[in-house]
Amino acid sequence: MPKLVNLTLSPKHASDAKFYTPLVARELRIKESDIALLRIVKRSVDARRGALKVNLSFEAYIDNEEQPAPLHFDYPSAVGKPEIIIIGAGPAGLYCALRLIELGYRPILFERGKEVVERGKDIAKIQRNQGVNPDSNYAFGEGGAGTFSDGKLFTRSKKRGDYNRALQRLVFHGASPEILYEAHPHIGSDRLPRIIANMREAIRTAGGEVHFEKRVEELIVRNGRVEGVIAGGDKVEARAVVVATGHSARDIYYMLHRSGVRLEAKAYAMGVRIEHPQQLINNIQYHRSAEMEYLPAASYSLVAQVGGRGVYSFCMCPGGFIVPALTDESESVVNGMSPSHRNSPYANSGFVTEIREEDFAHFQERYGALAGLVFQQQLEQAARAQAPELQKAPAQRVADFVAGRKSVSLPKCSYVPGIVESRLDEWLPQFMSSRLREAISVFDKRMRGYLTNEAVVVGVESRTSTPVRIPRDRETLQHPEVAGLYPAGEGAGFAGGIISAALDGERIAEAIDCTIS
Ligand SMILES: Cc1cc2nc3c(=O)[nH]c(=O)nc-3n(C[C@H](O)[C@H](O)[C@H](O)COP(=O)(O)OP(=O)(O)OC[C@H]3O[C@@H](n4cnc5c(N)ncnc54)[C@H](O)[C@@H]3O)c2cc1C
Structure with a gap:
């Protein structure tokens, strides 16, 4: 010991x-x-x-004491085993596939986007304002939404599965063992792609299939049971279908809705990205200590109740960059990421408020369970209308946003496609903008200097969680009315973040094993 x-x-x-x-x-x-x-x-x-x-x-x-060895994961041959279709190669889909192989199944994975290296090229094009491929971008492609991200591996839902084993699986596929014992482990956007590629090769080596640029367009459902999918025009049958498509796959929600598969609207959160100079955050958090240089880029986590609603910082990226996370050129959507060394001069964070069903009740009659999704989409389009040129994003200095005045200039910002001056205080829905503005003043009391015109808000941070749930039975984890259909991960409403989605994918594999065997 x-x-x-x-x-x-x-x-x-x-x-x-x-x-x-x-x-x-x-x-x-x-x-x-x-x-x-x-x-x-x-x-x-x-x-x-x-x-x-x-x-x-x-x-x-x-001396001589037995030292810890990383866990070994054994992937037996999947050839000839019962086939399970997985839609989406994000953390939920990949972990589901690997666990299915361990349990004696043959996963067939369909991913609309490209493999991770080719995907990186499409992401570079978005950054250079050269257009958005709707199937290959920050949200879609091998590894899912978190691949070109900070790779923070913290989760609040450790009870949902074996958190340590999920991290061990990352280490087995190439992550640094440090993630096993760091208090707030993260991998970094420069290292995640290699790990993801190793997972894909493990699936293929075991005899599973991974198909890129194959978007699933339809589910084949007969007599209340799913029998397969149409992917890239081809009909493929299997014993079960796992839907692990993430929360940006709006076409999947529309397709399920059209096919009569029951969906549910749910509360979610939206707001803006807020960015400060990293030095300013370091000075606040480390009290200008002479020894700051020996510490990592400082982070923060803030929560306030404003007008009976939660307003909070989300996915803070110290030493990071704001990135264009849109999936369609008609929208402006931002998110954040950091390289492993967290060494950019900027500190950005999502800064969001709760969106409740009452906020999009006016869409309910027309769009039913998709009402929240339509509300989200309209906000993203409103943001694009403010910055119509390519992938640029609307922005306002923070003190101007709080005071309700135009910014006469904008500060330097990490958002590579460029920011455009805009009155976010005016065009964000009033219930959002008033809460966000008030919360900044509250946060300034906890972090003196947070409310400053050196900082900027950029719009919009709209993809923090899904506005639609795909329901599932508590015991079998199948859709309550469609046997063999397994909603998984963040898009189904059962995860939020890389590790919780991965754990959910493993849980689905185990549920399939219990039901099918
Ligand atoms: C820029 C950015 C930074 C982030 N940073 C972090 C972080 O640091 N830490 C963290 O925990 N989380 C982070 N997240 C969130 C995290 O990425 C998600 O919570 C997580 O990836 C959800 O996993 P998932 O497998 O459920 O779905 P996703 O990762 O969204 O994967 C879904 C996959 O399904 C594919 N797909 C969709 N529709 C179809 C279809 N019709 N046919 C075939 N394939 C389809 C998509 O292309 C995608 O690859 C970040 C997200 C973004 C966008």
């Missing part, structure tokens, strides 16, 4: 193994040379008051 040691150190000393290793040895009353392996298992910065401190928890392995 490793020995556990906790130390509280200055940022400089906490970054120096030559300094802390002898301290650990002294705590354990052993010689430094007796330590065979020293791992930091938890690291947190205490910036509450006075001098900055870093709390470190170590695991020390002493």
Whole structure:
């Protein structure tokens, strides 16, 4: 068993193994040379008051002691095994496929987008204002929506599955083992693509199929049971179909609605991206400490209740970039990402407020369960109308947004396609803009300097979660009225984030195994 040691150190000393290793040895009353392996298992910065401190928890392995080995994942041959169709190669679809192989099934995966390297080229085109491929972009393509992202791996839903095993699977496919013990693990947009490609190769090597640029257009449903799909014009049959298409696949929701598959409208959240200079956030969070240079780019997480609704920061990307996450040129949609070193000079975060069913009740009669989706789409189109030129996005300085006045100029911004001055305070729906503006003033009391004209809001952050749920039976996880149809991941309304979607995909594989075997 490793020995556990906790130390509280200055940022400089906490970054120096030559300094802390002898301290650990002294705590354990052993010689430094007796330590065979020293791992930091938890690291947190205490910036509450006075001098900055870093709390470190170590695991020390002493000579001859058995050291931890990464988990090995065994993927047996899937050839000749019962076939299961999975729509979507995001985290839910990929983890579902790998778990199905482990359980003795042959996954057939259809992905509308391109494999990850080719997808990267289409994303570069979006950044250069050279147009948006509606099937290959920040939301669609191998690896799903989070592939070109910060790759934050934190989830609040650890109870839904084996969180540690999900991380171990990433390590097995090429992620750094550090993600297993970091308090807030993240991979980085520069490293995720290789890991995703390794997962795809594991599926193919085991005998599963992965098809790119094959969009599923229809489900084949007969007598209340799904029998297969039409993908790229071809009819393909299988024992079960997993719908893991994410929350941007509006055509899938429309197709299900048209086919009479019951969907449900749900509450979600929308708002803007807010971006500050990273140095400003570091100064606020680290109190201008002389030792800031030894600490990572600072982050924040803020929540307030305004007018009876939650307003909160979401998916904060320290040292990151705002990215164009649109799937259609008629929309402006932004999101955020960071490279693994989180070293850009900008700190951006989603900044959103709850959208409840009462907010889109006026669409209910006409669009039924899709009312929230239509409301979301209209906001994205309203944002595009403000910045009609290619992939540019509407923006306003933060203090101007709060004060309700035009920005006469805009600050530098990480959003590569470019930002355009616009009165977000005026054209965002009033119930959203008033809450967002008030919340910024509330947040400024907690982080002095947050409300500043050095910062900018960019529109719109509209794809935080799905406005539509595809219901499923609690026990079997199948759609209550369509046997063999398994809604999975974020698009079905059962996950929010990379790891929770991955865990949901595994859960679906296990539910299929229970029902079919
Ligand atoms: C820029 C960005 C940054 C993000 N950063 C983070 C982060 O740091 N941490 C985090 O936890 N989460 C992050 N997220 C959210 C995260 O990516 C999602 O929660 C997660 O990917 C959802 O997984 P999923 O498998 O359910 O769906 P998705 O990842 O959306 O995957 C769905 C897949 O289905 C495919 N598809 C859709 N329709 C069809 C069809 N008709 N036929 C075939 N294929 C289809 C799509 O192309 C896509 O690849 C980010 C998202 C974005 C856009």
